[in-house]
Amino acid sequence: MTATHCPYCALQCGITLEPADSGTTLSGRDFETNGGALCRKGFSAAKLLEHPQRLDTPMLRQADGSFAPASWDDALDLVAEKARSIRAESGADAVAMFGSGSLTNEKAYQLGKFARLALGTSRIDYNGRFCMSSAAAGSNRAFGLDRGLPFPLADLDTASMILMLGSNVADTMPPFVRHLETVRKRGGLIVVDPRRSATAKLSAEGAGWHLQPTPSTDLQLLLGLAHVVLAESLADTGYLKARTTGLEALRSSVAAWWPERTAKVTGVPAEAIRRTARALAAAARAAKNGGHPVYILTGRGIEQHANGTDTVTAAINLALLLGLPGTLAGGYGTITGQGNGQGGREHGQKCDQLPGYRKIADPAHRAHVAKAWGVDPGIIPGPGIPAVELLNALGTEGGPRMLMVHGANPVISAPDATRIFSALRRLDFLVVCDFFLSETAAEADLVLPVLQWAEEEGTMTNLEGRILRRRAAVAAPGQAKSELWILSQLADRLDAPGTFSSDAAEVFEELKRASAGGIADYSGVNWQDVDQGAAIYWPCPEGSAISTEPGTRNGTPRLFLENFAHPDGKAKIVAVHAPATLPAQQISLVTGRLLEHYQSGAQTRRVDELAAAAPEAALEIHPSTALAHQISDGQRVEVSNQRGTTIARANLSSDMRLDTVFLPFHFPGTGTANLLTDPRVDPVSSMPEFKHAQVSLNPIKGE
Ligand code: SF4
Numbered sequence: 277m278t279a280t281h282c283p284y285c286a287l288q289c290g291i292t293l294e295p296a297d298s299g300t301t302l303s304g305r306d307f308e309t310n311g312g313a314l315c316r317k318g319f320s321a322a323k324l325l326e327h328p329q330r331l332d333t334p335m336l337r338q339a340d341g342s343f344a345p346a347s348w349d350d351a352l353d354l355v356a357e358k359a360r361s362i363r364a365e366s367g368a369d370a371v372a373m374f375g376s377g378s379l380t381n382e383k384a385y386q387l388g389k390f391a392r393l394a395l396g397t398s399r400i401d402y403n404g405r406f407c408m409s410s411a412a413a414g415s416n417r418a419f420g421l422d423r424g425l426p427f428p429l430a431d432l433d434t435a436s437m438i439l440m441l442g443s444n445v446a447d448t449m450p451p452f453v454r455h456l457e458t459v460r461k462r463g464g465l466i467v468v469d470p471r472r473s474a475t476a477k478l479s480a481e482g483a484g485w486h487l488q489p490t491p492s493t494d495l496q497l498l499l500g501l502a503h504v505v506l507a508e509s510l511a512d513t514g515y516l517k518a519r520t521t522g523l524e525a526l527r528s529s530v531a532a533w534w535p536e537r538t539a540k541v542t543g544v545p546a547e548a549i550r551r552t553a554r555a556l557a558a559a560a561r562a563a564k565n566g567g568h569p570v571y572i573l574t575g576r577g578i579e580q581h582a583n584g585t586d587t588v589t590a591a592i593n594l595a596l597l598l599g600l601p602g603t604l605a606g607g608y609g610t611i612t613g614q615g616n617g618q619g620g621r622e623h624g625q626k627c628d629q630l631p632g633y634r635k636i637a638d639p640a641h642r643a644h645v646a647k648a649w650g651v652d653p654g655i656i657p658g659p660g661i662p663a664v665e666l667l668n669a670l671g672t673e674g675g676p677r678m679l680m681v682h683g684a685n686p687v688i689s690a691p692d693a694t695r696i697f698s699a700l701r702r703l704d705f706l707v708v709c710d711f712f713l714s715e716t717a718a719e720a721d722l723v724l725p726v727l728q729w730a731e732e733e734g735t736m737t738n739l740e741g742r743i744l745r746r747r748a749a750v751a752a753p754g755q756a757k758s759e760l761w762i763l764s765q766l767a768d769r770l771d772a773p774g775t776f777s778s779d780a781a782e783v784f785e786e787l788k789r790a791s792a793g794g795i796a797d798y799s800g801v802n803w804q805d806v807d808q809g810a811a812i813y814w815p816c817p818e819g820s821a822i823s824t825e826p827g828t829r830n831g832t833p834r835l836f837l838e839n840f841a842h843p844d845g846k847a848k849i850v851a852v853h854a855p856a857t858l859p860a861q862q863i864s865l866v867t868g869r870l871l872e873h874y875q876s877g878a879q880t881r882r883v884d885e886l887a888a889a890a891p892e893a894a895l896e897i898h899p900s901t902a903l904a905h906q907i908s909d910g911q912r913v914e915v916s917n918q919r920g921t922t923i924a925r926a927n928l929s930s931d932m933r934l935d936t937v938f939l940p941f942h943f944p945g946t947g948t949a950n951l952l953t954d955p956r957v958d959p960v961s962s963m964p965e966f967k968h969a970q971v972s973l974n975p976i977k978g979e
Pocket residue numbers: 282283284285286287288289310313314315316317318319448449450451452
């Protein structure tokens with residue numbers, strides 16, 4: 277029996293695996309985030325092992341377009357030769373890498389190091405740019421540090437009130453709901469979502485409430501809530517004076533957002549805005565007088581916008597006005613999505629960061645990491661370019677000519693998918709490391725088969741900033757190899773400076789040294805302690821006392837209790853602004869996830885029971901909207917805009933607003949929702965506008 281964690285989302289539910297002749301059996305394991313429960317995806321994850329479509333040998337594209345098996349030596353020699361020749365002709369930045377928030381900490385770390393030292397390129401970024409970048413930018417701006425939940429998830433268990441904006445945990449990570457049971461029973465769960473999602477229904481069942489704003493008006497709604505708190509003198513003035521800066525600018529930025537005006541823009545009734553702000557303030561006051569804590573939580577629904585950073589900032593500003601962050605009376609948190617979405621953004625895969633959240637442009641940070649790598653800081657390239665810019669530059673004049681993709685499927689998950697396909701096809705050489713032939717791998721010149729979750733050793737960092745052990749329970753099929761091994765082999769062939777171990781524990785030791793003294797400091801975390809199940813939350817500086825006693829929390833489970841991470845120790849209130857008028861809208865498209873599928877669906881679409889339950893893209897549409905467009909339930913519909921057309925089957929639902937339709941983004945081909953999404957990016961985080969696009973609807977006749 278092997279104790280490990282689910283391969284999918286950032287809840288990282290505890291799982292036990294037991295190999296048997298009839299196939300590996302999987303069961304839920306009692307772990308703090310899931311209490312033994314698993315969702316449908318987790319329960320069926322063993323089906324990914326021993327899957328008939330599993331890649332088990334390197335595959336090289338032939339002249340006729342087909343793939344043929346290749347030896348590892350030939351495959352790795354070819355990658356090294358292509359990288360060398362393209363670099364020699366076009367410079368180091370002509371070779372790029374694209375990583376993932378699903379990789380282990382060690383792989384994320386090694387990827388960043390390999391790009392900078394073995395390839396000498398600045399052109400590395402990852403799919404977490406499409407996931408957590410606005411939340412990270414907003415938290416960094418306000419607190420000087422970004423950790424999804426700056427408190428243990430179990431702190432939510434006693435809450436009296438939670439304002440949850442843009443997150444549908446009841447579908448995306450169902451075991452999370454156990455942490456909402458008490459607040460729900462207390463009538464304190466308030467959900468903000470343009471859809472009456474499964475989570476929004478939970479709030480209503482528990483006598484909480486659901487605010488259903490016009491898509492893309494979350495920022496205005498948050499400004500309206502802050503307006504009420506300030507106008508009615510509900511803010512915690514003592515806290516604001518002692519622990520924050522920037523209040524005066526906020527006052528003027530929300531002055532014009534009185535409830536009736538906010539209601540006009542957002543569609544949320546003025547009375548609901550007042551009621552929500554007053555209830556939050558009363559609960560926060562009670563929490564500070566010995567009552568139960570109050571939390572504001574955000575998810576991708578409000579973050580995946582071209583104004584995502586400002587929207588997160590507005591959510592944090594509201595939490596600061598209520599005096600919550602950095603106290604035991606509650607706080608602000610963002611709910612990380614990808615399995616290692618937290619660790620994936622800490623260890624140097626981002627175009628502007630080095631391990632430990634260090635800044636690549638900062639000379640002192642470069643010097644520290646160079647020392648850990650055993651190289652001269654001068655050879656570490658400067659900042660690169662973020663994901664959308666990087667993908668769009670592929671194959672263009674002066675752009676990368678070769679790309680290595682690890683654990684990502686950007687043709688499904690990146691915005692404006694048609695452009696992504698064109699960009700990949702412009703490349704001279706595309707290498708994809710994956711364990712299934714994803715839609716991106718199908719475009720590659722060379723596909724390298726890698727280990728998946730239950731075949732590899734490593735660590736992950738969950739949505740709380742807790743470091744966990746991923747363990748191998750079964751042998752990998754055929755010739756599949758660890759990415760650590762692949763990168764170390766390539767580093768040798770490329771005569772890279774520094775060392776590249778293929779052993780996860782060794783890489784973790786180096787990661788610790790590289791992160792020491794940084795914001796995300798892992799230097800006091802011992803592999804053996806994590807292995808024994810110690811609950812360790814970063815930052816955990818060297819010399820930290822660690823206990824493996826069940827129930828003991830080590831490192832820093834709760835951040836900011838004394839100081840925020842800015843040099844003055846205070847949280848920054850940053851005034852943000854939003855337009856009061858919106859362009860005339862016909863039908864707004866919002867995209868999101870289903871209970872049955874994870875990310876681009878490359879894994880979950882291959883699990884029979886999940887594919888049977890959700891086989892194709894379904895368009896959720898209000899019955900009245902469907903009637904107006906002559907669409908009947910189950911009919912196929914063309915959903916179109918200037919970027920493309922997605923075809924989906926209509927699913928009539930009164931949970932939708934009249935002006936809004938919903939598409940899941942897990943499906944390929946004509947069902948790809950991201951054919952429609954907008955590649956405009958947030959100026960701070962470079963997050964694309966995933967959650968709002970204008971579309972037209974045309975029923976396909978004869979169906
Ligand atoms: Fe838990 Fe997420 Fe896995 Fe479901 S997908 S079992 S919620 S970790």
